[in-house]
Amino acid sequence: MLKAYDLSFVPSFVCGFPWNDIDKLKSEIEFCEQAKADYISVNMGVRVYPHTRFTEKIFPELKEHRERFRGVLDNNESLLKPLYYIKDEDFLGQVCDLPKSHNVKVIGL
Numbered sequence: 522m523l524k525a526y527d528l529s530f531v532p533s534f535v536c537g538f539p540w541n542d543i544d545k546l547k548s549e550i551e552f553c554e555q556a557k558a559d560y561i562s563v564n565m566g567v568r569v570y571p572h573t574r575f576t577e578k579i580f581p582e583l584k585e586h587r588e589r590f591r592g593v594l595d596n597n598e599s600l601l602k603p604l605y606y607i608k609d610e611d612f613l614g615q616v617c618d619l620p621k622s623h624n625v626k627v628i629g630l
Contacts, residue, residue, distance in 0.1 A: 527561040528556050530557065530559055531558065531559055531560055531561070531567055532553045532554070532561055532562070533561075533562040533563075533564060534546065534549065534550075534561070534562070534563050535564045535566075536563055536564065536565055536566075536607075536612070536616060537565055537566045537605070537607035537608050537609055537613075538555070538567055538575075538606075538607075538608065539578075539579065540614065541608055542612075543612065543615040543616065545617070546563070546571045546616065548603060549577075550563075550619070550625060554586060554597070555609065560624050560625070560626055561625045562563070562625075563616055563625055563626070565607060565613055565616060566591060566592070566605035566606065566607045567605060567607070568605055569590070569592075569600055569604040569605060569606050569608045570600060571599060571600040571601070576600065579606050588609075588610070589606055589607060589608065589609065590604060590605065590606055591604070591605045591607065592604040592605050603613060
């Protein structure tokens with residue numbers, strides 16, 4: 522139906538949450554391909570915003586796991602400067618290594 526109106530179908534996934542896993546992402550991508558997505562956007566990294574439950578949960582990791590954060594780490598207690606969280610480097614690598622048959626565009630940090 523979208524094609525009849527010259528509209529694109531471009532599902533977008535935000536990856537990097539602690540609960541993300543590569544098998545679930547692969548199954549979601551396969552579903553989108555079966556649904557004839559024009560392409561699939563996979564955004565790596567979750568923006569850390571102030572006063573959210575997600576931030577309250579992961580922010581204590583900043584001191585212990587700095588490698589999980591990208592952006593302005595120091596002197597950013599207000600979190601108004603860009604700061605992103607990604608589960609781990611292995612997950613990032615797995616997403617980047619998805620088979621080329623997938624019509625996936627990975628957008629990184």
